[in-house]
Every structure is written in structure tokens, then in C-alpha cells.
Amino acid sequence: xxxxxxxxxxxxxxxxxxxxxxxxxxxxxxxxxxxxxxxxxxxxxxxxxxxxxxxxxxxxxxxxxxxxxxxxxxxxxxxxxxxxxxxxxxxxxxxxxxxxxxxxxxxxxxxxxxxxxxxxxxxxxxxx
Numbered sequence: 001x002x003x004x005x006x007x008x009x010x011x012x013x014x015x016x017x018x019x020x021x022x023x024x025x026x027x028x029x030x031x032x033x034x035x036x037x038x039x040x041x042x043x044x045x046x047x048x049x050x051x052x053x054x055x056x057x058x059x060x061x062x063x064x065x066x067x068x069x070x071x072x073x074x075x076x077x078x079x080x081x082x083x084x085x086x087x088x089x090x091x092x093x094x095x096x097x098x099x100x101x102x103x104x105x106x107x108x109x110x111x112x113x114x115x116x117x118x119x120x121x122x123x124x125x126x127x128x
Contacts, residue, residue: 024114
């Protein structure tokens with residue numbers, strides 16, 4: 001595995017979606033790690049320093065907003081780029097909460113294929 005490639009961590013409890021988005025991101029040149037909940041993300045972050053986290057809102061245990069707030073409270077992950085990718089509409093209160101907590105973007109899963117996600121991750125890098 002090439003450790004020089006930018007690392008994207010996908011946090012979603014749907015294994016099929018993880019596989020689908022992994023393929024698109026890897027084809028775009030990213031190294032992809034994944035997990036299914038906030039607790040697993042905490043464990044993963046001990047060993048992996050991601051460039052971007054793609055975070056679902058609806059997860060077992062903590063929701064994506066709570067996970068994002070925890071990332072922002074930790075000095076090690078305070079400025080980590082986070083893209084929310086959810087089945088919940090971008091017009092709802094969840095998206096506003098994520099924006100206030102520092103999410104870079106909110107994407108609707110129904111409108112986000114693997115290519116669009118890869119292009120969105122690219123755009124987050126370009127803004128830095």
C-alpha cells in the first residue's frame with residue numbers, strides 16, 4: 001500500500017455503500033480506510049491520520065453530529081476535513097448542525113455516486 005496517497009476514512013454502517021465508494025475513491029488515487037461507527041473511528045484514528053473523513057449522520061451509537069463535535073474538541077483532530085454523506089436531506093437541521101460544527105460539506109447519498117464523491121474530496125483539497 002502506498003502511504004504517500006491521501007487517506008480518506010469512510011464512516012458508514014452500510015458495507016455495500018462502503019465498498020461502492022471505496023472503489024471510486026481508490027480509482028481517483030486515494031487510500032481508503034473504513035469503519036462503521038464512532039467508536040471504531042476512535043480506534044482507527046490511533047493508527048491512521050486521514051486527510052479527509054467522510055461521515056454518515058445515521059450511525060449506531062453516536063450520530064454523525066456527535067462524532068463531528070468530538071473530533072472538533074480533540075486537538076489532534078480539530079482541523080480534520082470532514083464531509084458529511086447522509087441519506088438525510090441537506091435542508092434539515094442535521095445539516096445545519098454539521099455546518100456549525102465545521103463540516104466542509106453535506107452530501108445526499110441518493111445524489112452522490114462514487115465519482116461525485118471523489119470529485120468532492122478533490123475539491124476539499126483544492127480549497128486548502
